[in-house]
Amino acid sequence: xxxxxxxxxxxALLLALILFMVKDxxxxxxxxxxxxxxxxxxxxxxxDTTQTAYIETRQVHTRLPEIHGLxxxxxxxxxxxxxxxxxxYDQAGILKNRFDITGNAGCVAVDKxxxxxxxxxxxxxxxxxxxxxxxxxxxxxxESFISSIAVTDSFAFIADAGRKVVYRCDLSGNMINRIGEKxxxxxxxxxxxxxxxxxxxxxxxxxLWVVNPGRYELEKYSYDGSFLTSWGEPxxxxxxxxxxxxxxxxxxxxxxSFITSEKGIERIKIYSAExxxxxxxxxxxxxxxxxxxxxxxxxxxxxxxxxxxxxxxxRIFIRKKDQKSN
Amino acid sequence: xxxxxxxxxxPEFETGYLQPGTLLPSPRAEILAAMDVAIxxxxxxxxxxxVLKKRSRKGVFWxxxxxxxxxxxxxxxxxxxxxxxxxxxxxxxxxxxxxxxxVIAFFIIPLIFTLFFGRTFCAGVCPFGALQDLVxxxxxxxxxxxxxxxxxxxxxxxxLAILYAAxxxxxxxxxxxPFVGIFRFNASFGMFVFAGILLISxxxxxxxxxxxxxxxxxxxxxxxxFSRRHITITPAECIQCxxxxxxxxxxxxxxxxxxxxxxxxxxxxxxxxxISLLIPFLTFAGGWTGSRLHxxxxxxxxxxxxxxxxxxxxxxxxxxxxxxxxxxxxxGKAAEEVYSEASEILDRFYNGGWILxxxxxxxxxxxxxxxxxSKWHTDYIPNKGACYSCARCVDFCPVKTDLSEIKHxxx
Numbered sequence: 001x002x003x004x005x006x007x008x009x010x011x012a013l014l015l016a017l018i019l020f021m022v023k024d025x026x027x028x029x030x031x032x033x034x035x036x037x038x039x040x041x042x043x044x045x046x047x048d049t050t051q052t053a054y055i056e057t058r059q060v061h062t063r064l065p066e067i068h069g070l071x072x073x074x075x076x077x078x079x080x081x082x083x084x085x086x087x088x089y090d091q092a093g094i095l096k097n098r099f100d101i102t103g104n105a106g107c108v109a110v111d112k113x114x115x116x117x118x119x120x121x122x123x124x125x126x127x128x129x130x131x132x133x134x135x136x137x138x139x140x141x142x143e144s145f146i147s148s149i150a151v152t153d154s155f156a157f158i159a160d161a162g163r164k165v166v167y168r169c170d171l172s173g174n175m176i177n178r179i180g181e182k183x184x185x186x187x188x189x190x191x192x193x194x195x196x197x198x199x200x201x202x203x204x205x206x207x208l209w210v211v212n213p214g215r216y217e218l219e220k221y222s223y224d225g226s227f228l229t230s231w232g233e234p235x236x237x238x239x240x241x242x243x244x245x246x247x248x249x250x251x252x253x254x255x256x257s258f259i260t261s262e263k264g265i266e267r268i269k270i271y272s273a274e275x276x277x278x279x280x281x282x283x284x285x286x287x288x289x290x291x292x293x294x295x296x297x298x299x300x301x302x303x304x305x306x307x308x309x310x311x312x313x314x315r316i317f318i319r320k321k322d323q324k325s326n
Numbered sequence: 327x328x329x330x331x332x333x334x335x336x337p338e339f340e341t342g343y344l345q346p347g348t349l350l351p352s353p354r355a356e357i358l359a360a361m362d363v364a365i366x367x368x369x370x371x372x373x374x375x376x377v378l379k380k381r382s383r384k385g386v387f388w389x390x391x392x393x394x395x396x397x398x399x400x401x402x403x404x405x406x407x408x409x410x411x412x413x414x415x416x417x418x419x420x421x422x423x424x425x426x427x428x429v430i431a432f433f434i435i436p437l438i439f440t441l442f443f444g445r446t447f448c449a450g451v452c453p454f455g456a457l458q459d460l461v462x463x464x465x466x467x468x469x470x471x472x473x474x475x476x477x478x479x480x481x482x483x484x485x486l487a488i489l490y491a492a493x494x495x496x497x498x499x500x501x502x503x504p505f506v507g508i509f510r511f512n513a514s515f516g517m518f519v520f521a522g523i524l525l526i527s528x529x530x531x532x533x534x535x536x537x538x539x540x541x542x543x544x545x546x547x548x549x550x551x552f553s554r555r556h557i558t559i560t561p562a563e564c565i566q567c568x569x570x571x572x573x574x575x576x577x578x579x580x581x582x583x584x585x586x587x588x589x590x591x592x593x594x595x596x597x598x599x600x601i602s603l604l605i606p607f608l609t610f611a612g613g614w615t616g617s618r619l620h621x622x623x624x625x626x627x628x629x630x631x632x633x634x635x636x637x638x639x640x641x642x643x644x645x646x647x648x649x650x651x652x653x654x655x656x657x658g659k660a661a662e663e664v665y666s667e668a669s670e671i672l673d674r675f676y677n678g679g680w681i682l683x684x685x686x687x688x689x690x691x692x693x694x695x696x697x698x699x700s701k702w703h704t705d706y707i708p709n710k711g712a713c714y715s716c717a718r719c720v721d722f723c724p725v726k727t728d729l730s731e732i733k734h735x736x737x
Contacts, residue, residue, distance in 0.1 A: 007466050010527035014534055017523055018479060021502050025486075025626055035649050037346045216335060234335040 045265055045284035051238065053270065053279035054304060054317040056286070060093040062312050066104070069119070069295055070307040070314060073110030076299035078314055080307070081105035081118055088129065089314075091299065099131025106196075107159075107295070109149040117156065119146030124158065124173065137173035147198040150208075155223070157208060161198035164191040166210055168223060179225040180210060188227045189215060197248035197263070197293070204254055213245035218258065218275070231275025236265070239277030251296040251304075259304055261294035268294065268306055268317075281317050282306070347512060351402040362401060363431040366451070369393060370435065373450035374443040376717075377557050383717040389450035390459055398453030403509040407432045407447070408454065408542040409499050411484070412491035419492040436542075440549045444556035444708075448536060448546060449715040454505055458533045459716070461525050465532035465575030473577050474693050476538040481689045484541035485682045486623075493674050495627040499541060532575035536714065547711040556710050559719045561726065564705035571706065573722040578712040583700050597698050605691035609684045616683020617676055624675035633668035636661050 060078060067082035076091035083104045088097040107119040115134060118125045122144040124137040140146070145162035155176070158167040166179040182190025191198065192214020200210040207228070208221045217232035236242045243264035250260045256273030259281065266289075268281035281304055287294075288310045295307040304317040354362070369389065376385035397403070405413070405426075410433035417425035436447035448455045468476075483499075490496045500506070504521040507513025513521065527534050536543055550556070559570045559579065570579060616623075624630045628650060635651050654664065708719065 003466055006464065006530040007468065010466075010530040010534070011468075011472075013523045013527040014476070014531065014538060017520060018539075020520070024502075025498065026622055035652070036344055039343060 041265060048238075049283065051280045052283065053320055054281040055320050056282070056315055056317050058093060058316040059311075060089050060314040060316070062087055062314070063098070064312070067307060067309050067312060068104070068106045068293060069108035070297050070305060071108045071110045072297045072299045072305060074112075074114050076301065076303075077110075078297075078305065079108050079110055079116060080314065081108035081116075086116060086118070086127070086131065093314075093316075097130065099127075101125070101127075101131075106146055107148050109151050111151040112153065117149045117151055119149050119158070121145060122162075124149065124156070135173065137169075140167065145196055147196055148200045150200055150202045152202055152206065157200055157202070159198045159200045159210065161193050161196045164193050164198075166200060166208075166221070168225075177223075177225055179208070179221050179223075180212075180219070186225075186227065188225075189219075192245070194245045195248075195263075197245065199247075199249045199295075201251055203252050203256055205256065209250070209252070209258075211247055211250055213241075213248065216241035216246060218247075218250060218260075231271075238269070238280065248292065249294055249296045251298055253298055253302055259296055259298065261296050261306060263292035263294070266291045266294065268296070268304070282315075286315075351404050351510070359426070359428045363428055363435070365396065366432065366435055369396075369451045370439045370447060374439060374446045377446050377449055377715045378443055378555055381557070381561065381717060381720045383721050386450045386715075386717045387459075390456035393451045394453045394456035394460075397451070398457065398505070398509045401509075403453060403503070403506040405429050405432050406454075406506075407436050407452070408540060409497065409503065411541060411545075412487055412497040412499055415488050415491035416494065420494055437545060437549050440546050440553060442554050444553040444710060444715045445546050445550045445713060446715045448543070449717070452536075453509065454540070455533060455536050455714065457505055457508075458525070458528045458535060461528045462532035462575055463529050466530050467572070467577055468531065470577065470697075473537075474697060478686075478690065478693065479538050480541055480544045482686055483539055484544045485685050487541050489623065489675075489678045489682050490626060493624075493627065493671060493678060495624075495671075498626075504535060533714070537576060537712075550713070551711045553710060557708060557713065557715045557717065557720070559706050559708060560723045563725070565725060566706075567724060568706070569724060570719045570722040573719040574708075574713075575718065576712060576714060576716075578709045578714070579719060580703065580707050580709050582704050582706060583702050601691070601695045601698060604694065605688065608687035608691040610687070611683075612687020612690070613680040613684035616679035616681070616686070618679070619683070620672065620675040620679035623679055623682075624672050627668075627671050627675075629664065630668045630671055633664050636664060 062080050062082070064080060064082040064085050064087060067080050069079075069081040071079045073079060077096065078089040078091070078093070080087045080089070081101075084102070085098065085100050086105065086108070087095060090096050101118065101120075103120050105118040105120055105125075109117040111117065114129050116127045116129065118127065122139040122141065124146065125133060126135045126137075127133050140158070140160055141163065143162045144160050146158055147161040148159035150157045151171075154171065156169045156171060156173075157179075158169060160167060165181050168176045168179060170176060180188060180191050182188060189212070191210070191212050194214055197213060198211065200208065203209055208223060210219050210221060211217075212219050212230070215230075215232070216234040217230045219230040220228040222228055232247075233240045234242065241247055241260075241262060243262070246262040246264065247260035248263045250258055252258055253270075257278070258271040258273070258275070259268065260271065261268045266284045266287040269277065270279045270281060272278050287308065291308060291310045293307065293309045297305045299305065302319070302322075306315045306317065308315050369392070373386065373389045376382050376389060397406070405428060410429045413423075413425055413429045414433050416423045436451070439447060450456070487497075487499045490498050502520070504517065504524050507517045508521050524535055531537075566582070571581065573579070625634075631648075632650050632654055635648060636654070639647065639651075708715075
């Protein structure tokens with residue numbers, strides 16, 4: 001009797017298995033659950049808001065059809081460059097001047113005299129504050145795409161995303177040397193630039209910093225082109241840089257801290273002078289999805305200005321602890 | 327010396343992302359694949375020697391333990407001879423499918439050994455059999471009728487596996503492989519339960535997968551019937567002591583049919599006529615039924631399912647759409663192209679349904695015929711088709727020829 005019960009039990013289990021196979025094979029509707037393997041950045045875009053050290057206080061709206069470059073100059077005036085035009089605002093966001101240019105300016109810088117340096121794809125144009133053309137440099141070459149300019153008392157540093165190199169020129173436009181070209185002997189890794197975002201800046205200590213987006217690094221060079229140091233790590237974590245190539249833009253505060261902006265996961269962050277992550281200025285939730293080209297600038301009050309090409313605004317962030325005093 | 331260096335860091339995809347697990351083990355180096363084939367041949371040679379020459383159940387046990395560890399846990403159950411049926415079929419029907427030599431070897435070598443020595447592969451080389459053999463603590467007899475009914479399942483499974491492999495639909499043997507998840511320590515909950523049920527029922531019904539599911543067992547069964555040398559229960563003449571009668575946990579011992587002509591000639595002729603009409607009828611009826619079921623059978627094919635979903639969108643009925651439909655929508659493929667592909671597949675399933683149904687009908691008729699016609703034999707003999715050559719019955723036979731065996735028996 002007991003034997004029979006065992007057999008019946010075992011047979012029932014066996015039949016259940018066969019029925020399960022039949023049901024699964026023939027009567028199972030296609031899976032309608034959410035794809036567990038979808039690469040969904042939404043969760044990564046939600047940040048820990050307690051890490052936000054800045055707050056957005058103001059937006060300056062532009063009338064330019066497309067904006068690509070942002071800079072600050074004397075009296076914290078704001079300079080915007082884009083397709084066929086340049087706009088100048090005062091620190092309160094009131095339009096002071098607007099002039100047309102022929103062609104598209106991909107980037108902008110302002111020197112100590114208030115002259116406006118425009119990266120016009122393959123060459124540089126220099127204009128005064130009223131828009132009068134002072135000088136036009138000759139083309140750097142057909143493949144050139146000027147993506148960033150920094151001007152010191154003696155030199156102009158030009159980032160060429162097309163040729164993946166930085167030029168050091170005198171203020172008249174004569175090239176002195178090329179910086180960052182791959183050179184294993186000098187231990188220069190070479191710039192990896194998969195998309196046309198290639199930024200540079202001069203730090204308060206006058207050193208030259210260049211972003212190497214494909215290596216997810218910021219690299220420091222001497223003016224003669226020697227590779228000095230670098231920082232930055234790839235990764236999706238808040239303190240790292242991800243995607244194909246990031247950060248897309250950066251600028252520096254007076255204490256040498258870095259402010260970086262990224263595309264893909266749109267965010268603006270602050271790193272110490274040593275490259276250690278310290279805080280977030282803006283999380284992806286602050287931007288439209290797909291926003292890219294968040295050019296950055298700072299002013300004398302250490303406000304952070306971010307160009308938002310999708311909303312066509314300059315967005316101004318101040319430190320939370322400075323909020324009351326402002 | 328030159329070393330490869332990454333030009334730039336790899337993008338990082340791990341944080342916050344669930345990586346899909348790989349379904350198959352990592353590819354093996356060619357030398358290791360050749361070693362696997364060599365070990366398969368060696369293992370089959372050793373087990374055949376143990377079964378036929380040494381007649382040692384203990385030897386079979388240790389050999390199957392080795393195979394469980396090597397072919398099961400170390401090789402992670404892939405490629406296995408059972409699954410190789412599908413690779414061979416797909417290669418025959420799709421010339422773009424590249425068939426590795428290892429797969430051919432794993433398919434054909436056990437069949438060759440079976441043709442010479444019976445199902446010694448099942449006895450001690452197949453890791454599936456070895457695993458089930460370990461849990462067969464209280465095997466019970468099922469009776470010939472139940473054995474015959476359940477014994478039809480592997481034929482249906484084999485037919486379906488070939489149909490789905492030939493149409494490029496799915497490898498269903500791998501899909502419902504109960505033990506591979508155990509060998510790889512990555513079984514899903516469902517498959518873990520599946521394997522668990524098989525092993526629990528295997529306590530009372532020895533080797534349930536081998537007997538009532540294994541499609542490769544069907545081929546081995548056919549080949550083994552023609553095996554040149556097969557294990558015998560007694561090494562000499564059977565003394566009809568009946569000690570072995572209940573020794574086989576797989577009901578694979580044919581008891582003697584001593585009456586040479588149990589029925590009169592008239593009845594026998596009637597039976598033969600009936601069988602000769604029944605088998606073609608069942609084959610045709612099976613084929614017709616299979617052809618009627620071709621839409622159900624084709625429903626397993628992802629392209630047919632997709633076409634059906636496009637025609638009758640579930641999302642419109644308030645249900646979420648399937649992943650396949652989402653993928654199709656993002657592909658930009660025209661619906662007409664999907665319908666045309668599905669229609670071609672349906673045609674293949676129509677023909678396949680005829681063949682599958684006909685095959686099942688033929689086997690069904692054959693089983694009935696086998697049960698109707700008894701074969702005369704005087705000894706207790708292993709059923710050459712069903713016997714797994716496990717050598718359990720050998721220990722029950724009091725007839726010994728080998729001196730060492732007699733000594734062992736006395737001690």
